[in-house]
Amino acid sequence: xxxxxxxxxxxxxxxxxxxxxxxxxxxxxxxxxxxxxxxxxxxxxxxxxxxxxxxxxxxxxxxxxxxxxxxxxxxxxxxxxxxxxx
Numbered sequence: 001x002x003x004x005x006x007x008x009x010x011x012x013x014x015x016x017x018x019x020x021x022x023x024x025x026x027x028x029x030x031x032x033x034x035x036x037x038x039x040x041x042x043x044x045x046x047x048x049x050x051x052x053x054x055x056x057x058x059x060x061x062x063x064x065x066x067x068x069x070x071x072x073x074x075x076x077x078x079x080x081x082x083x084x085x086x
Contacts, residue, residue, distance in 0.1 A: 022046060 005013070014037060017023035022043035025035045039047060065073045 017043070 014023065014025070017037075018025060022040055023037050024040055025037045029035050062070065062073075
């Protein structure tokens with residue numbers, strides 16, 4: 001999977017996660033240049049907490065949309081997301 005950011009931004013983000021103790025990577029690899037990355041236990045805990053917070057916010061936002069408009073609202077969000085992919 002490719003990230004939607006520049007190589008520099010990806011490297012900087014990875015380094016920050018490593019320095020925070022949330023991600024580990026080996027110093028070398030026996031295949032190519034890419035180093036595999038793995039979340040630490042704390043990284044998994046933080047990811048779960050962030051995911052839960054996002055789901056809660058998502059639910060609060062969709063609950064604020066009237067039922068009769070929800071289908072169109074979600075379709076509009078899909079179109080906006082697709083526009084970002086292109």
